[in-house]
Amino acid sequence: MTQVIENESKTSSPAKTRSRQALAGALEFAIRLAALGVVFGAFALLVPGGKFVTASNIENLLMQSAVYAMCGLGMTMIIITGGIDLSAGSAIALSMVVTSMILNGGVDGTGAQLQAHPFLVTVLAVLGGIAIGALVGLVQGSLITGLRLVPFIVTLGGFTTVRGLAKKIAADQEINPPPNWLFEHLMNPVQGRTFNWELFAPGVWLTIAMAIFAAAMLRYTKFGRRVYAIGSNESTARLCGVPIHRTKILVYTIAGLFTGLAGVMEFSKLNIGQPTGAMSYELYVIAACVIGGTSLSGGVGKISGTMIGALIIGTLYAGAQQAGWAKEDQEIVIGIIIVAAVALDQLRDRSRRKS
Amino acid sequence: MAESEGSSAGVPLLTMRGVHKRFGPTIALKSVDLTLFGGEVLALIGENGAGKSTLMKVLSGAHTADSGAMAFDGKAYAPGNPLAARKAGVAMIYQELSIAPHLSVMENILLGVEPGAGPMVSWPQMRARALQALREVGRSDINPAARAGGLSIAEQQLVEIARSVALGCRVLVLDEPTSSLTRRDIENLFSMLRRLRAQGLGIVYISHFLEEVRAISDRFTVLRDGSSVGEGKTADVSDEDIIRLMVGRNVEDLYPRTDHHPGEVVLNVDKVAGESKPVSASLQLRRGEVLGIAGLIGAGRTELLRTIFGLDQIKSGQLSVFAYHGPAAPGQRWDQGVGMVSEDRKSEGLALQMSIADNITLSNPHGLGPMGLVFPSRQDAASRPWIGKLSIKCASPRQSVGDLSGGNQQKVAIARLLHHNADVLLLDEPTRGVDIGAKAQIYQLINELAVGDPASGRKPCAILVVSSYLPELLGICDRIAVMSRGLLGASRPVNEWNAHTLMVEAVGQETQLTETRA
Numbered sequence: 001m002t003q004v005i006e007n008e009s010k011t012s013s014p015a016k017t018r019s020r021q022a023l024a025g026a027l028e029f030a031i032r033l034a035a036l037g038v039v040f041g042a043f044a045l046l047v048p049g050g051k052f053v054t055a056s057n058i059e060n061l062l063m064q065s066a067v068y069a070m071c072g073l074g075m076t077m078i079i080i081t082g083g084i085d086l087s088a089g090s091a092i093a094l095s096m097v098v099t100s101m102i103l104n105g106g107v108d109g110t111g112a113q114l115q116a117h118p119f120l121v122t123v124l125a126v127l128g129g130i131a132i133g134a135l136v137g138l139v140q141g142s143l144i145t146g147l148r149l150v151p152f153i154v155t156l157g158g159f160t161t162v163r164g165l166a167k168k169i170a171a172d173q174e175i176n177p178p179p180n181w182l183f184e185h186l187m188n189p190v191q192g193r194t195f196n197w198e199l200f201a202p203g204v205w206l207t208i209a210m211a212i213f214a215a216a217m218l219r220y221t222k223f224g225r226r227v228y229a230i231g232s233n234e235s236t237a238r239l240c241g242v243p244i245h246r247t248k249i250l251v252y253t254i255a256g257l258f259t260g261l262a263g264v265m266e267f268s269k270l271n272i273g274q275p276t277g278a279m280s281y282e283l284y285v286i287a288a289c290v291i292g293g294t295s296l297s298g299g300v301g302k303i304s305g306t307m308i309g310a311l312i313i314g315t316l317y318a319g320a321q322q323a324g325w326a327k328e329d330q331e332i333v334i335g336i337i338i339v340a341a342v343a344l345d346q347l348r349d350r351s352r353r354k355s
Numbered sequence: 356m357a358e359s360e361g362s363s364a365g366v367p368l369l370t371m372r373g374v375h376k377r378f379g380p381t382i383a384l385k386s387v388d389l390t391l392f393g394g395e396v397l398a399l400i401g402e403n404g405a406g407k408s409t410l411m412k413v414l415s416g417a418h419t420a421d422s423g424a425m426a427f428d429g430k431a432y433a434p435g436n437p438l439a440a441r442k443a444g445v446a447m448i449y450q451e452l453s454i455a456p457h458l459s460v461m462e463n464i465l466l467g468v469e470p471g472a473g474p475m476v477s478w479p480q481m482r483a484r485a486l487q488a489l490r491e492v493g494r495s496d497i498n499p500a501a502r503a504g505g506l507s508i509a510e511q512q513l514v515e516i517a518r519s520v521a522l523g524c525r526v527l528v529l530d531e532p533t534s535s536l537t538r539r540d541i542e543n544l545f546s547m548l549r550r551l552r553a554q555g556l557g558i559v560y561i562s563h564f565l566e567e568v569r570a571i572s573d574r575f576t577v578l579r580d581g582s583s584v585g586e587g588k589t590a591d592v593s594d595e596d597i598i599r600l601m602v603g604r605n606v607e608d609l610y611p612r613t614d615h616h617p618g619e620v621v622l623n624v625d626k627v628a629g630e631s632k633p634v635s636a637s638l639q640l641r642r643g644e645v646l647g648i649a650g651l652i653g654a655g656r657t658e659l660l661r662t663i664f665g666l667d668q669i670k671s672g673q674l675s676v677f678a679y680h681g682p683a684a685p686g687q688r689w690d691q692g693v694g695m696v697s698e699d700r701k702s703e704g705l706a707l708q709m710s711i712a713d714n715i716t717l718s719n720p721h722g723l724g725p726m727g728l729v730f731p732s733r734q735d736a737a738s739r740p741w742i743g744k745l746s747i748k749c750a751s752p753r754q755s756v757g758d759l760s761g762g763n764q765q766k767v768a769i770a771r772l773l774h775h776n777a778d779v780l781l782l783d784e785p786t787r788g789v790d791i792g793a794k795a796q797i798y799q800l801i802n803e804l805a806v807g808d809p810a811s812g813r814k815p816c817a818i819l820v821v822s823s824y825l826p827e828l829l830g831i832c833d834r835i836a837v838m839s840r841g842l843l844g845a846s847r848p849v850n851e852w853n854a855h856t857l858m859v860e861a862v863g864q865e866t867q868l869t870e871t872r873a
Contacts, residue, residue, distance in 0.1 A: 021500065222469045222476050225458070229466055232455035239453055240467035240518070241438050299457035 031348075032292065032308040035341070039312055043319030052322060056191040059200055063187055063269065065314025066207040067092075067278075071262035071285045072292075072306040073214040074137070074255025079289050080218075081251055082231045082298030083144070083151035087158030088259050089281035091136045093274065094166040095263020097175065099129035100273025104177035107170060115178070122182045126264055133260020134253050136162055141252025145245040159282070166275040175273035186268040203265045210258065215303035227251060231298030287338045288313045293345060312341070366429065368393040368557040369414075369445070369526055374423035376409055383409040385581040387423070391526065391557040396548060398568040398589065399561045401578035402601055402790035407561050410578065411528055414559075415447035416440035427526070445526040446519030450534055454511045456504025461485035463503045464518045488521035489513075491554075492547050509540035516547070527551065528559040533567060534788075537652070545571050565594050577601055602791055609795050610830030611802050617833070618642035621817045622693075622779050624663065627672035632658040634841030635672070640779065643815030645805050646846060647832035649825060649857045655841040656821040657698055660781045663819075664688050664695045676779060689718050694777030696768045698784040698821070700761075704768045707757035711749055712738040714756050714767050719775040741770040746796065762793025769800065780804065780818045786827060798831050805833075825854045837861050 044052045051057060071088050078085050101107060102125040105115060114121045136158065143154045187203040190196045218224035226247050229237040238244050266278055290296065291312055292305030316337060320330040369391040376384040384406050391397050401407045412418040414425070416434030425432045427443060434440035437447065455463055462469070464485045471477035485499040494513055497506070503514055512532060519527055529548075533541045548558055548571060562568055568575060569589060576586040577600040585600040622640040627633060632655030640646050648656050661667040663674065665685045674682060676691050683691065697704035705714055712734040716723060723737065724730040735752040742752060745766040749759060756767055765785065772780055785801070786794045807815030822828050828835055829849060836846035837860040844860055 220476055220478075221474045222471065223474060225462055225469060225476055226467075228458055229455045229462070232457040233453065236453040236455050236463075237466065239437050239441070241441070242467045299455070 028293065029304055029308075032305060036308055036312050036315065039315050039319070039337075043315065043323060046323045047319065052319065055195055056189060057318070057322070059189050059191045059204075061314050061318040062200055062204050062311075063189070064318050065310045066187075066204045067262050067266050067269070068281070068285050068288050068313055069307055069310035070207050070210060070265060071259050071281065072288045072310050073210060073303060074251075074258035075282075075285045076289050076292075076294055076301050076303055076306045077214070077218070077227055077251050078151070078255050079286070079294045079296060080227050080231045080298060080301040081248060082234070083248070083251075084155060084286065084296070085137075085140070085158075085252070085255060085259075086152065086155040086282050087136060087140065087162050088262075088285055089278045089283075090159050090162035090166065091133050091256065091259045092263040092266055092278035092281055093276065094136065094162050094169075095129040095133045095260045096267040096270075096277055097166045097170045097273045097275050098132045099125045099264050099267045100175040100177050101169070102128045103180055103183070104175050104273075107173060107175060109177075118181070122180055125180070126182070129264040129267065130257055130260035133258070133263060134256040137252040137254070137256020137259065138249065140256075141249035144252070145248050163275075170273065170275040172275065174275075177271070177273070179271070183268040183271055187265055203268060206261075206265075210261070211303055211307055214258070218303065223247065223250065228299060231300075233299075284313050284317075285310075291338065291341045291345075365392065367391060367426075368428060369432070370424075370426045371410075371414070372424045374410070374413060374420045374425065376413060376418060376420050383581055384413070384420070387578070387581070387583045389576055389583060390586075391559060393525070393555045393557050394552055395573040396552055396558045396560050396571050398572035398575040399559055399578065400563075400565075400568060400575055400597060400601060402792060405578045405601070405790075406581040407578055408530065409581075411447060411530060411559070411561065414440070414528060415445060441519070441522060441524065444524050445528070446522065446524040447528045448512065448515050448519070448530065448532060450531045452508070452511050452515055454503050454514060456502070458503055459500050460489075460497060460503050460506070460514055461499035463514050464488050464499075464521050466518070468522065484521060485517070488517040491520050491551075492517045493550055494547075507540075508535050509537070509543065512536075512544070513547070516551075520551070525555070526557045526559070528561070530561045531563065532560070533562070533564070535652075541567070565597060568597075569594075598791075609791070609798065610827075611799050613802060613806050615643050615645065615805050615833055616815070617644040618815065621677055622663070622819070623673070623675045624659075625673040627659075627662060627674055628670045629655075629658050629662045629667050630670060632841040633662065633838070633843060636838070636841075636843035637672075638819075638836060638843060638846060640817045640819055642778070642817045643805055643807065644833045645801060645818045645820060645831055647828040647835040647849075648819065648821045648838055648843070649823075649828055649835055650838035650861050652823060654838040654861065656838045657783055659838065659843065660695060660783050660819070660821060664693060664781055666695075689775065689777070692776075692778040693781065694718070694772035694775050694779070695781040696765075696772065696783060696785055698787060700764055700768050705756050705764060708755055710734075710753045710755055711742065711747065711759075711767055712752035715741055715752075715770045715774050718771055737774065738770070741773055744773075745770055745800065760790075760793075762789040762796075765789050765793065765797065769797070773804075778814065778816055780816050782818065783821045784823065785820060786822070786824070794827075798827075801831055825857055828857070829854065 071092065075085055075088060103121060105113070114124070140154050140158050143149060144151050185202060187201050190198045190201055218227065226237065226242045229242055230244060230247060234244060267273060270277070288309035289301065289306050290309070292302065292307070292309030294301030294305060316334050320333060325333070367390045371387055371389040374384055374387040387406070387410055399407055409418065413420045416437045416439050419433070419435070427445065432443065434443060434445070455466065461481050465481055469476050470480040470484055482499050486495060489495050489497055489499065492513055497510060497513070503511060506514065516527065532544060536544065552558060560572055572589045574586065575589050575597070577584050577597060579601060618641055620639045621642050624636055624638045627636050634655070636659050638646065648659070650656050658667055662669050665683050665688050669682045673680070676688070676693055679691050701707065706717070712731070715738045716734045720727070720729055723733045738752040742749065747763050747766045747770065749763065756764055759767065769785070786797055789797065801818060804816040805818055807813055820828065820832060829852065832849050834846040834848055835852050835857065837844045837857060839861055
């Protein structure tokens with residue numbers, strides 16, 4: 001055969017380009033990390049008496065961020081496909097309600113037979129919270145693909161429907177289940193007056209582990225790469241045989257799992273099942289993704305970016321409280337910072353493309 | 356060797372017999388016969404609207420034929436969708452490239468068939484297989500890890516072809532593949548196609564351009580009004596024969612000419628520079644003349660028009676239209692009597708979802724209703740004369756522009772200027788993607804506008820035309836100036852130019868032709 005191999009010698013070193021790309025990625029990450037440092041530093045100065053830079057405060061801040069981050073894992077995937085999930089906050093509340101109801105044996109504790117089996121009830125409470133989140137994702141994903149509706153509309157419907165469901169099954173009450181060993185520890189600070197080598201609450205570690213898992217899934221599985229392909233150019237992906245519907249439904253379902261887990265963590269923070277809890281969390285989570293460099297038009301996004309984004313949002317939230325700002329001032333400032341952060345990011349992106 | 360066993364004479368790789376397709380009342384394909392052998396390039400030639408795209412969509416599974424038979428490799432072939440066609444071995448490369456811009460080259464090549472065990476992706480295997488495919492198309496210098504969106508159009512096209520090769524496709528269909536390529540890219544594309552042909556692939560090459568058909572194809576099939584009207588060996592026929600088959604008549608007076616009588620200067624551009632381009636441009640445009648601007652893609656011709664029209668910032672220099680001096684926003688330019696037709700009618704020139712009447716009356720809503728109201732009935736009434744005059748083929752003025760063919764869309768874009776009664780017309784690639792019949796009508800119209808119409812009191816217009824198609828500029832312009840690297844040269848009467856001298860000036864000091872078809 002006359003197999004031509006003429007261009008072999010011209011081959012530009014792929015290894016060099018690869019390392020250059022890795023370097024660009026690292027720089028990207030470093031810049032986001034620096035932004036986090038700036039926000040943190042600002043509050044370190046603003047909060048009097050150096051109270052912001054204590055181990056216990058940092059742990060607190062991490063716990064606040066962990067809920068956004070956990071939910072952000074799924075949100076990142078959804079946004080990479082070019083979608084959005086506005087129902088995340090409502091789904092967190094529903095998950096909290098379901099978890100607390102299983103622990104409590106219903107709204108009023110009448111079905112408390114299970115309480116005789118502390119281990120079983122704990123496992124069921126966790127699984128129930130996760131499963132309800134996944135179910136919400138599955139239903140929404142199926143509606144989006146099956147009825148060909150845009151994700152914005154379906155999850156906007158989900159936003160009110162799921163919130164309503166949470167209130168309805170909780171009979172519009174807060175559910176106050178008996179103490180449970182797991183939920184007392186999952187999001188309980190480990191840092192007290194003296195430094196503790198466990199570093200963070202178990203929930204924070206769980207978030208870190210899940211983040212590594214999600215990042216690996218996006219990078220090293222066919223599913224993960226197809227998530228990017230769909231967001232980058234859906235018709236190309238379809239032409240190349242990527243199962244668009246199945247992949248999207250899976251994305252929303254997996255995102256639902258993470259949202260459900262975020263609900264379990266949120267419940268564990270309060271140990272009260274609040275059907276009105278986690279209000280506007282979806283907006284914080286979307287903000288975390290976008291600050292982390294995920295593009296709302298799809299095809300672009302990284303778990304590491306979302307993690308930093310969640311930390312920035314968590315720091316703003318905790319910092320503004322501790323600096324003693326009025327609630328309304330917090331809202332105004334956080335809103336401005338979100339828009340400014342994304343504007344800066346795009347500006348940087350544009351100037352880099354030009355050069 | 357592969358080429359001897361696969362080429363001509365033997366068993367056809369792909370056949371279409373009596374293929375018929377209608378959309379509602381419209382018959383898109385009447386009766387099409389097509390034969391493709393392995394190891395050859397078959398040119399599919401026809402005007403826009405002749406049914407080429409429908410035919411290719413039937414072949415690639417995007418549409419199903421109503422009747423007729425297709426066979427691929429001796430077996431009946433009827434793909435239900437593009438994916439099924441690809442899997443069977445028939446791949447289509449559309450003009451609009453199908454690339455996931457955020458993914459790497461290797462992921463684009465192996466999208467949907469990523470190597471790896473179970474759910475996992477094997478990056479080393481992915482790289483190796485992508486490199487193999489790139490090697491087969493002769494471009495192993497492209498880095499498989501590079502972001503596909505960062506590649507040039509030509510390279511993206513190549514990645515798409517490599518994708519088909521990696522999948523083992525045996526029939527490759529290319530739809531107008533050179534429409535946005537430079538001369539050098541075209542050469543590279545052709546040498547790759549020859550290489551694939553030598554490997555026994557059957558290639559269908561769709562094009563308007565007879566020069567390209569001559570350069571690359573072994574045989575041709577001509578399509579007219581949904582029927583195949585002729586086929587043969589490319590070397591055996593003359594261009595005139597092919598054109599006659601395409602249009603069903605002789606095209607003698609493609610470029611009509613009546614005497615133009617240039618009047619007063621209406622547009623004066625003096626050493627104008629934009630943000631990056633133009634670097635410096637000076638010209639004077641008179642009422643009743645057609646001034647053409649030739650040059651390579653990227654020379655800054657479009658930017659010059661945009662700067663004149665106020666779409667791009669003017670950095671330095673003087674600009675005056677009639678008695679108005681200095682820069683102005685597009686809205687003010689319209690008021691001054693300047694109208695522009697964009698080169699990109701799909702994303703800029705027209706509002707595709709809106710109706711013909713909306714598009715024609717968009718810039719000039721006067722007389723459509725009292726107190727700034729817009730009555731649809733009056734829009735329709737105002738549009739009808741233009742639809743008639745420009746013979747825009749449509750069901751009604753309410754039909755959305757997106758439903759029209761390219762030629763008719765372009766006529767709507769021009770009708771807007773006429774409805775506006777603009778005196779200075781800036782036309783950027785006015786016949787791009789327009790079939791020969793509509794081209795002739797547009798040339799005729801440009802000529803009439805430059806002459807004016809004393810009967811209806813319409814004064815002659817001043818017309819500035821940017822085009823990459825040199826025969827067209829030489830055919831319709833009174834004067835031509837050449838733009839090269841942002842610099843606009845002096846204009847000269849059209850009879851002092853020919854395609855060669857235009858090209859020499861366009862490439863400037865560069866010795867090598869790197870650009871557009873001449």
